[in-house]
Amino acid sequence: MTDNQLAAALGAWRRPDAGLARALADAVGDATLDGRLRVGSRLPAERRAAAALGVSRGTVVAALGILRDEGWVDTRRGSASTLRLPPAATTRIAPSSAIGEHGAIDLRRAVPAAPHASYQRAVLRAAERSGPVLAESGEAGPGLPELRSLLADRYTAEGLATRPEQILITSGARSALALLSAHLRPRAVAVEIPTYADPLAGFRASGTRLVGCRVTADGWDLDQLDGAFRTAAGGMAYLVPDFQNPTGALMPKAARRTVARLAERHRVTVVADETMRDLDLRDAPAPVQRIPGSLLIGSAAKTIWAGLRVGWVRGPAALVGELAHHPLCEPLSAAPTQQLVATELLRDLEPLLRDRRTALRRQRDHLSGLLAGDDRWRFAVPPGGLALWLRLTTERADLVATRARARGLELSAGPSFAADATHAHHLRLPYTPPISTLDRVATVLDLACGHRDPQGAG
Template identity: 40%
Template sequence: MHAGRLAELLGRWSSGSEALYLKLAARLEALIERGEIPADGRLPTERALAAELAVSRNTAVAAYDVLRDHGVVERRRGSGTFVRRPPRPGRGVIAEFNPMFLHLLDPVPDLIDLTCAAPPQPACLPEVVAEAALGDFGIGYHPSGLPALRQAIAGFYAAQGLPTDPGQIVVTSGAQQAISLLTQLFLRPGDAVVVEELTYPGALDAFRGSGARVLGVPLTAEGVSVPGLAEVVAGAKLVYLVPAFQNPTGSVLPSHAARRVVALCESHGVPLVDDQVLADLTLDGPRPAPLARHGGGVISVGSLSKLIWGGVRIGWVRADPRTAADLARLKAVADLGTDVVAQAVGVALFARLDRLRTERQCELRERRDQVVRDLRSALPSWEFRTPPGGQTLWIRLPGVDSRRFAQFALRYGVALLEGTSLAAHESSSEHIRVPFTLPREALSEAVRRLRRAWENYPGANGGELALSGAAAAGDGDGHATFPAERDDEPAGRDSPVPPGREHLR
């Protein structure tokens, strides 16, 4: 197994006060027990793993020694270290998931989590829940969605100059389910799906989980490259884009480019999905128009999760009536319909949408401006631009592997989402995504912790990766170097692919 892939599986192994080698050994043993590291699988060399995790080689050696003492692994002369113990019976290998979701599955006390960008519970929640409880929902099964909510969503699009019939709307349990249902409808194993080279990780997980081939198109300062899209669209079964406050770069696709994108997809008969989840989070200037304004075949995905609150789990798809009917059938098989009380809450939230949207935009604007000031003052070498909307900054760490820095930052109490988690083809290894959704005090503390981590990170100033100071606590090796991956280490799935060139494989 390649060291980079193992680092992804390890997740937040280094949080806590126990010695690093013991924490590393415990997490490795848990992965082996679950079958996520296969029996008889070869582990990375100690040097390779140490380099990937930004620890001393002594830490990796000591962790492997613990595993050997427990009978979990064995060293084979001239071949390396291999897993001996099979996974516990009755368990399959757990499917891959993105590091973005780790905070939900593996919460850590006193950790400032910058991996997920989401708003807090709204103050009006008790009021809207009480209002929702007064409804009459019949037998409660509404695969396409509660009629009142579909009507409210149709009105939401009509207000944007996009006349919509409620029959074009399918309500889903968040935008993630909307993307999953679209994946089921349009993609089969081996089919090509086109995305921006950097995009929403949940979409990448859905597409890869279906067995589809993900084709990444390069991004410009204004969003997806139209010439790049033209190179790959002909052979695709689906195109998925985030043109409004693009996740993670924050770019906005201009109207002239949007028209060309829609025309390209229509001319090749390829369904185009416009993820509009972030479109209402405009902080400077007008709201970007939906792509469906430029063509009737565009499929729009929306959600209340980023604008209001993710706990309600209300998303939707706007599509032509035939596609909407097909999605409703898939939705019925999946769960017979989104929770009807949550949908009633959604109706009450739409009735307050203008006020809630204004409040959310003001809050995000203040927090964005604060974190931009703090970062430019505390970490002047970090490179980023101020986005006109959305809820995150896309930051380049010059000359630094962001995955290794993210491992290091955990020891200072900050969890980061490194760039390759959002990349179609292992690009953006120097980038991190930082949200400005937390309370202002938490954002200030996060910047302080990141500054301390950066000041102590061995490679931050282009120097040799050498562990020292507080970051070495528990290692027992204050100045051990972290060599790069060995040339003879197999690359596996983590081999980098040039952006936008997947179609040449």
Template identity: 40%
Template sequence: MDGIGAAALAELCGEVRGGRGPAYRTLADAIRVLVGDGRLPAGTRLPAERAFAERLRVSRVTVTHAYRELREEGWADARQGSGTWVRLPDGPAGVDGAWVPGPPRGGVIDLAHAAPAAPPGMSGLVQRAVRRLDGELAGHGYGPDGLPELRERIAARFTARGVPTDPDRIVVTGGALHAIGIAVAELTGAGDRVLVEHPTYPSALDVLADAGVRPVPVAPGPGIEDALPRAARQTAARAAYLMADFQNPTGRLLGDDSRARLLHRLARQGTVAIVDETFAELDLREGVRSPLPCAAHALRDDDVVTVGGASKIAWGGLRLGWIRAAREPAARMRRRLARAQIAQPVLEQLIAVEVLDAIDGIRAERTAELRRRRDRLVGELAAVLPEWRPVVPDGGLVLWCDLGAELSTALTAVAPRHGLTLAPGPRFGTGHAFEDRLRLPFTHPEPVLAEAVRRLRRAHDEIAGTSAGAGRPAGPAPVVV
């Protein structure tokens, strides 16, 4: 059974003294959230109470009470001589310990994941794909290179967006996250450094951890085109994982000049850019030309590897993604993928063909819907939680909210009592950063978003120790000693 050191866990838990409520409960809540979102895997042995208390600068009694609460609630076990280790609670209400959407639960609003429902026309596209399946059933069904017509459609979409692409530069994967994993495995080895924006997409951090590489966090604010290359020079990073289109979670959009400057400077340091285009088709601006794909600005084909997928523009249940790379790396990645799983499902590839054939209509409908939902969420927050300051993005699926105080983990811990699932700000970074931030997706229908904000108000009031009613600002939160 692997353990976590006192210093490492203290960094993840952050400050537990002087918060709202007893310190032991703040500590238990922090550990519960870490287990729930997968940062602290089930079966991990917790540090010895005395050493952990010293690192946290609290009494040993605080740690003892926190561990006891975790055991009583099913989040930990203990055995004489073996210490205390974390576990997942029993029963259908338990979490799976991974940062992925779980099965829908009646009445619970998931604000942890940005996962829109399928567009209304998706059923018709699936039916057309099923009719085309007859033409594939006479064969063996294995195609490690991906269906030729799908690779042609993906390549054509890149070409239409301004970066000429041949099908042999496309690798078909089981979703965008799978594409990131394949690209990281091809470009790096265990112990290599990979630059990441900070904050960034949590599942990408998980992929890097599984690959054994060392993420180097770089703040993605103004000047990212200078900060990333500077970090590359200082660390000799082999690759940089980034989102230029409505960065997840900050929503930042890089213009063409910034993209070109960033990629050219990374290339001079020998750092390959892994560009995640998951949100690229979700530009919510009207009458404005989107920037060219990053690959269009590369000086050499080998400088950029682009990953994308169908889950955000179409549906998360369609587990199809892709990689665009130079011909030789693309061929190596197809071989790597074939050794792991031989081929992607044929029917899903046929559905993806239909999606790409209808992409302009799907995109217009999706972005119009998301624009309305974004504006509704922003309006509800202004009315009900005016002390929160969201960044309103020009595209994508999420708001990145400044809470004005370090409330994120506490909100996440109490959220289930109010029918909510949240992802704490620190899940989007390393250590205990972003405790004052919360990511809120605007993927739900407008009435659901309005109800979600009312529940957020009640959760906020609970941890603030007030009786403020939903819809009224609670004011500065009192400190409970």
């Protein structure tokens, strides 16, 4: 890059709270993370950079030393310094937005960062064998045969015999749900309260009636579930039985059998969202029996990266065939090149999952330890998933979220997860950030909730 390009990318980088070298190093790191400076590009010579930035050569040398120590640049003798991402930025679970590298710590989305090394290797392998795909029309249809076979094999290995023709590839779990909803056209949908917010918005936009049933960290209210299925008779149920979002609850086997009986009795089509299923943080992770007769949707968003827009439907072959001919199938399909990348990653997913589970378990336990024993909130340590579900005992969640925002922490309040706008005293608190960030999150939450009552402390 030229010296003028460097100066333009950094903009107004000086800060009153830091020395010039530290501020310059931070600005280069920030510009690299958000794409203003390209990874792999060579920085200008020190004298030219100093002249363009209006600082001494010594300041540039000192900033390069900081960047080199922190892993942002690679300098070889006789060569220019080359930008790279440090290990801390490429191995962590949380995206940069959830760490506060560009301002506020944004925990409104419970999503992981991409596994840089694994993803980049998968992209290269996919590109090397993309020739046959590039020779086709580019229309996705029901999905690449290789990816459908791979997913079918994964279901079969977990005890659910599946053929490739029972799999339809989409551009994510939300697309899978939207396609199913457009095909089934339910007049009413039974949903958990609380549940993942995005599907609620989709159902509301289509004018579908929502019927709620209560779920907590302790489990599902089966009486309410019966009533919801009865009201939604002939329609659909959208459930997240595996590490439910946002409560983290895991539906017991007996409850799954009850759901299947209720679905048959009331002619309700159960759609089970399995996007959290692989994020099993128990000491001995093991697949749990699925809800008999349910349609399954999954995606790579929570286990790999939300930017990998690949999801799927698993159901009867006849239904999958009908979905493949639906007018919305093509616009809701994943690009064939994305499917190639997903195939490479899913083929050897277990090592990646093992590393992510280990990191998430450590971060979950750390955040839980920081928050334990405080009378201002209650929570259960979830057996899986990405977040704690806090019930505030003295404050409304929207007020706490507003105070936290003023201190640089963005949180989601409970009503956004509830079809009936309840849960005004709940917060979803993702534990995806690294431990140092979780320490800051706990501090801000402490300040946003006001002083702890020593008389009521547990």
